[in-house]
Amino acid sequence: MKPAVFRFLLFLSGLYGLPSHAFAAQSSAIEAPGPLGPLAGTFVNAGAGAPVVLMIPGSGPTDRDGNSALGPKPATLRQIADGLAKRGISSVRIDKRGMFGSKQAVADGNHVTIADYATDVRNWISVIRGKVGVRCVWLAGHSEGGLVALAAVQGQADICGLILLSTPGRPLGEVLRGQLHAMPSAQTVLPQIDSAIGALEAGHHVDVQTLHPGLRQLFHPAIQDFMIDLFHHDPAALLRAYHGPVLIIQGAADRQVSATEDLPLLKAADPKAQVVLLPNVIHPLADLGVAPAADGSLPLDGAVVSDIAEFVLKH
Numbered sequence: 580m581k582p583a584v585f586r587f588l589l590f591l592s593g594l595y596g597l598p599s600h601a602f603a604a605q606s607s608a609i610e611a612p613g614p615l616g617p618l619a620g621t622f623v624n625a626g627a628g629a630p631v632v633l634m635i636p637g638s639g640p641t642d643r644d645g646n647s648a649l650g651p652k653p654a655t656l657r658q659i660a661d662g663l664a665k666r667g668i669s670s671v672r673i674d675k676r677g678m679f680g681s682k683q684a685v686a687d688g689n690h691v692t693i694a695d696y697a698t699d700v701r702n703w704i705s706v707i708r709g710k711v712g713v714r715c716v717w718l719a720g721h722s723e724g725g726l727v728a729l730a731a732v733q734g735q736a737d738i739c740g741l742i743l744l745s746t747p748g749r750p751l752g753e754v755l756r757g758q759l760h761a762m763p764s765a766q767t768v769l770p771q772i773d774s775a776i777g778a779l780e781a782g783h784h785v786d787v788q789t790l791h792p793g794l795r796q797l798f799h800p801a802i803q804d805f806m807i808d809l810f811h812h813d814p815a816a817l818l819r820a821y822h823g824p825v826l827i828i829q830g831a832a833d834r835q836v837s838a839t840e841d842l843p844l845l846k847a848a849d850p851k852a853q854v855v856l857l858p859n860v861i862h863p864l865a866d867l868g869v870a871p872a873a874d875g876s877l878p879l880d881g882a883v884v885s886d887i888a889e890f891v892l893k894h
Contacts, residue, residue, distance in 0.1 A: 604664035611699070611706040613676050613684025618699055619643075620673040620680075622710075625664045630739065630891050631713050632663060633703055634672040635696075637722030637745075642679045643672040645721060645863065653863035655721060655744075655879065662884030668891055671707055675699070689801045692808040693730050700731035708737060715739040717891055720746060722836065722862065723809075729817035740824030740894060742887055745862050747836050748844030752780045752810035758835065768794060779803060780810045818848040825852035826890040828883060830860030832867045855886050 605624040610617040621643055634656045640648035645655035660670040674681040676699055677688020684699075685691065704716045717739045720728035725746025732738050747754045759765045759772050768791045775785045775798050784803050787795040798806075818825070827845055831838045838856060846854055857880050859867050865877040 604661070609671060609706065609710070611673075611702045613681060613699065613702075615685055616681075616683030618673060618676060618681045618684050618702070620671050620703070621660075623660045623664045623670045623672075625667050625669040629667055629669045630717060631669045631671065631707055631711055632660075632717040632719050632742065632887075632891065633700065633707065634660065634670060635700060635718065635720040635724035635727050636673070636675060637724050640678055641675075643674045651863070653865065653877075655863045655865075656719075658879045659719070659884055659887065662879070663888055663891075666884070666888040666892070668888055669711065671703065673699075673703060689805060691805060693727060693812055694808075696727040697731035700727060701735065704735070704737055717742060719744060719887070721864075722746065723751070726751070726809075726812055726814050726817075729814055729821065730812065732821050732823070733817065738823065739891075741818075741821065741826070742890070743818075743825065743827045743845065744864060744883075745829060745833055745836050746814060746827070746841075746845065748815045748841035748848070750780075750810055750813050752776050752806075754836065754841070757837070757840065761834075776810075779806045782807055782811075815844040815848040818845055818852075821849070824890070824894050825849050826855070826887065827852050828855045828857065828864065828886060830862060830864060830880075831856055831858045832860055833862045835862040853890060855882065857882055 607622050609620045609622040611620070636643060636645055636656060644657035646652040656672045660672055663670055675696065676684040676691060682688070700718065707713065707716050715737050718728040718732060719742035720726070721744040725743040728741055728743065732741060756773065756776050760769060765772060771790050771794060775790060775794065778785050785798050787798055787800060790798060829836065829838050829842045842856065846852065860880045861867050864879050864883045866880050869877050
């Protein structure tokens with residue numbers, strides 16, 4: 580199999596590492612059916628009758644723990660799973676089709692759509708319900724994973740509710756455009772960036788040979804079909820169509836998803852949603868001001884797990 584071309588670095592620039600804290604809850608491997616092979620995950624069992632949260636990782640080569648193959652190792656999802664288990668909530672965190680433990684699920688991990696990921700989420704829900712016997716499953720999506728959760732929840736009765744973590748409110752083409760416009764090093768190539776994103780938003784492919792060499796990997800031909808599909812989805816519109824419980828957690832210091840541009844759109848789409856805006860918190864839900872450990876790791880903000888647990892347990 581040819582090596583995967585990692586998708587663009589949406590949401591990944593400026594991330595800090597987070598540690599994984601060991602916890603003695605029962606943890607085991609779990610699988611769901613994929614198109615060509617199994618999808619792989621980790622089940623953290625908080626005990627009989629516990630609610631279950633299915634965690635969906637963010638963009639690019641990000642694994643079930645929330646760690647990126649490109650460098651950042653935040654372990655956001657693993658830390659949340661450990662914290663929830665201490666509060667009596669089970670979880671399943673998953674590798675996306677074509678990546679990591681789910682590598683054999685498809686021939687090419689870049690040849691995917693948001694609808695594909697949503698189908699996988701629904702398969703996971705069926706497996707979890709059969710294994711644990713719960714009536715419904717909570718969906719927690721981080722970053723792009725929040726968009727996948729929003730796509731998966733449409734028309735589904737076996738989903739308890741949504742937990743949107745650092746989730747964009749704008750279509751992802753707009754988010755990427757804003758991220759790149761904020762980079763000083765990109766100022767001289769902004770016309771090419773805008774032209775390329777605009778073409779993909781319109782459903783057209785881009786000839787990367789016409790772009791600055793520094794942009795060719797960002798808009799690599801192998802990922803353009805995915806980007807065309809990704810840019811087509813409007814998170815706020817999807818949230819507007821959903822009528823179950825919703826928790827939105829956003830960091831005010833997030834440089835990937837904006838508390839001033841994305842969060843208001845989500846709030847307007849669901850005025851009944853519970854919204855938690857954490858001051859001085861960055862995209863992987865860590866505090867910006869906490870000094871990193873020797874290995875570069877940072878802990879989650881202390882409110883993240885408690886807010887999720889309180890929300891799940893009260894519904």
